Each structure stands twice: as structure tokens, then as C-alpha cells.
Amino acid sequence: VKILAIETSCDETSAAVVADGVEVLSNIISSQVDVHRKFGGVVPEVASRKHLELINHVIKEALDQAGLDFGDLDAVAVTHGPGLVGALLVGVAAAKAVAFALDIPLIAVNHLEGHIYANFLVRPGLPFPLICLVVSGGHTDLVLVLHHGDYRLLGSTRDDAAGEAFDKVARVLELGYPGGPAIERLAREGNEEAIDFPRAYLNGLDFSFSGLKTAVLQYLHRCRQRGEEVNLADVAASFQKAVVDVLVDKTVEAARNYNCPTIILAGGVAANGRLRAALASRACQEGREVFYPPPVFCTDNAAMIGCAAYYKYLRGDLAPLTLNAVPGLPLLSS
Numbered sequence: 350v351k352i353l354a355i356e357t358s359c360d361e362t363s364a365a366v367v368a369d370g371v372e373v374l375s376n377i378i379s380s381q382v383d384v385h386r387k388f389g390g391v392v393p394e395v396a397s398r399k400h401l402e403l404i405n406h407v408i409k410e411a412l413d414q415a416g417l418d419f420g421d422l423d424a425v426a427v428t429h430g431p432g433l434v435g436a437l438l439v440g441v442a443a444a445k446a447v448a449f450a451l452d453i454p455l456i457a458v459n460h461l462e463g464h465i466y467a468n469f470l471v472r473p474g475l476p477f478p479l480i481c482l483v484v485s486g487g488h489t490d491l492v493l494v495l496h497h498g499d500y501r502l503l504g505s506t507r508d509d510a511a512g513e514a515f516d517k518v519a520r521v522l523e524l525g526y527p528g529g530p531a532i533e534r535l536a537r538e539g540n541e542e543a544i545d546f547p548r549a550y551l552n553g554l555d556f557s558f559s560g561l562k563t564a565v566l567q568y569l570h571r572c573r574q575r576g577e578e579v580n581l582a583d584v585a586a587s588f589q590k591a592v593v594d595v596l597v598d599k600t601v602e603a604a605r606n607y608n609c610p611t612i613i614l615a616g617g618v619a620a621n622g623r624l625r626a627a628l629a630s631r632a633c634q635e636g637r638e639v640f641y642p643p644p645v646f647c648t649d650n651a652a653m654i655g656c657a658a659y660y661k662y663l664r665g666d667l668a669p670l671t672l673n674a675v676p677g678l679p680l681l682s683s
């Protein structure tokens with residue numbers, strides 16, 4: 350089963366062809382970071398226009414690289430939410446046009462489900478039940494995955510997402526956009542024990558990162574007021590450690606509570622090497638296993654959407670041609 354998948358929920362225009370949910374025949378990702386960098390973040394209206402400019406070329410490139418024609422496709426899949434409405438609409442309209450013109454099934458995929466399925470793309474045999482930590486630019490969710498398409502939301506952030514915290518702190522450290530990779534790079538030269546930033550341990554499995562962001566800001570102000578030299582690498586490393594500590598503790602707690610021997614990571618922040626290593630070593634001490642996708646499948650890409658779509662296709666979970674974008678789509682409604 351060859352599925353053309355389209356992803357335009359934020360600032361990546363991406364199209365992929367995935368066979369049977371495992372074989373990535375192509376995965377074209379046209380990132381708009383250079384366009385948005387000068388604004389220090391994604392500008393929604395600019396993103397929509399850019400998607401519109403790029404979408405047909407990216408789809409053509411995905412087919413070319415896969416060595417296929419439109420006629421070889423069995424289905425077309427698209428992210429219909431959550432995300433920026435104007436951005437989502439470009440992908441949804443393109444996918445509907447392909448489905449209508451070729452008379453093939455249309456599959457609507459939740460972007461977060463796509464992030465989770467980046468794991469099945471590379472490891473289709475993962476054993477259920479799983480605990481998945483979804484850490485991205487807009488979400489920090491602990492999800493119990495009982496079976497394909499069967500989820501329970503165990504906890505989420507009450508304010509900022511983990512990736513959002515990375516981006517905001519990077520901005521005040523003047524590291525540019527996107528912030529996650531820049532902080533990770535700088536942190537390698539710093540001492541993560543240098544500054545004792547606060548960790549918010551809320552009751553249960555919810556997260557909060559806005560206090561940490563404020564603490565970093567206040568630390569910088571204080572140093573500047575006193576005329577003290579700030580070691581930015583130490584700030585980056587100590588901030589990253591504070592985020593990672595909470596993410597690891599809560600994820601392991603969830604795995605314990607729900608008796609899950611297997612933990613998976615998903616979303617852009619899952620590309621973070623410090624988080625991967627810390628979670629793997631802690632889980633290992635308890636006899637649990639941690640898996641994560643290669644970085645290119647952690648950040649936004651269409652291949653993960655093609656994988657999630659394959660399992661929906663097998664279940665006969667198809668979308669009508671009246672499909673619309675749903676910017677606030679929750680994971681559990683999909």
C-alpha cells in the first residue's frame with residue numbers, strides 16, 4: 350500500500366511516499382525557518398503563503414524521488430490538525446484535490462498521532478502498552494498507547510510546551526530561531542550544575558515550564574544589574590537540565606503507574622540528545638526500554654503522517670472529501 354502523505358501544520362511544507370507504513374520511498378521537507386528567522390518565530394500568515402507557493406513542487410518532488418506517478422498511489426493522507434489554520438488548509442486542499450482527481454481514499458491524520466507514529470515507522474513491532482512522551486513546539490503530553498489508534502492522555506502542560514520553553518529561552522539568550530538545537534549545541538560547552546533553576550513538580554503527571562522560563566530571565570537581569578559576566582553556556586546547560594529532569598521523572602513515573610516496560614519519545618524536542626540519554630539511562634535502571642526515532646522523523650515531516658495513515662487505512666478509517674482543517678484538534682478525538 351503506497352500512501353502519499355502531506356504535512357503543512359506549521360512551518361514545514363512536507364510530502365512523503367510511504368509503503369506499508371514502514372518503507373519511506375521519499376520524505377521531502379521544505380523548511381521555512383530562513384523565512385521566519387528574521388521575525389524570531391513563525392508568522393502564521395507568512396507560513397500559509399509560503400506553503401501555497403511550495404506545496405505542488407514538494408508533492409512532485411516526493412513522487413519523483415520515489416520513482417512513482419500519481420497513478421501508482423493507493424491513498425493520500427494529510428494532517429488536518431492541530432496547527433495553524435491557514436497552514437493546515439493548504440495541505441488539506443491539496444490532499445482533497447489528489448483524492449478527488451485520482452479517486453483514491455483520503456485519510457485525515459492528527460499531527461500528534463503522526464509524531465507518535467514516527468516510532469512505528471522505524472520500529473513497526475513495538476509492544477503495547479506503551480508510554481509515549483510527546484514533546485514538541487506546542488505540546489508536552491504523556492500518552493498511554495494501548496493499541497494502534499487507542500490512546501489515554503495521562504498528563505500535559507498547564508502553560509508552555511517544552512519546545513516553546515527552549516525557543517523562548519533561546520530568544521532571550523539571543524541564540525536565534527529555532528531555539529532547541531541552538532541551546533543543545535551551546536549546552537555542550539556549559540556546566541549543567543552551574544545554576545539551580547527551579548523545577549516544577551506538579552501533582553500527578555502534568556507539567557509547567559513557564560516558571561522556569563521566567564527564572565532564566567530573572568537570572569540574566571540580576572547578573573546584568575550587578576554587572577556580572579554571564580556564562581551563556583552554563584545558562585543553556587542548566588536550563589536544559591531542568592527541563593530534562595522533570596520530563597524524565599514524570600515519564601518514568603507514568604511507566605511505573607501503568608506498568609509499561611516500553612517508553613517512546615515523540616515530537617521535535619525528542620531530537621534532544623541530553624533528553625534521549627537521560628531517559629534511556631533512568632529507564633534502564635528500572636528494567637524499562639526507551640525508543641526514539643532518528644532526529645529527522647522527530648521534527649515535523651510527512652513520513653510520520655504516512656505511517657499513522659497506513660494503520661488508519663487498515664482499519665478503514667477514511668475521511669470524506671468535505672474534510673476541513675481543525676486547528677485545535679485534540680489527540681483523543683482522532
Ligand code: ATP
Pocket residue numbers: 358359431432460464484485486487488511512513515516527528529530533616617618619620621622647648649
Ligand atoms: P506541535 O507538534 O506541538 O504542533 P511543532 O510542530 O511546531 O509543534 P515540532 O516541529 O514537533 O513542533 O518541534 C519543534 C520544536 O522542537 C521547537 O520548539 C524546537 O525548538 C524543538 N527542538 C527541535 N530540536 C530540538 C533539540 N535538539 N533540543 C530541544 N528542542 C528541540
Ligand code: MG
Pocket residue numbers: 359360361649
Ligand atoms: Mg517547525
Ligand code: FE
Pocket residue numbers: 460464485486616617648649
Ligand atoms: Fe510537530
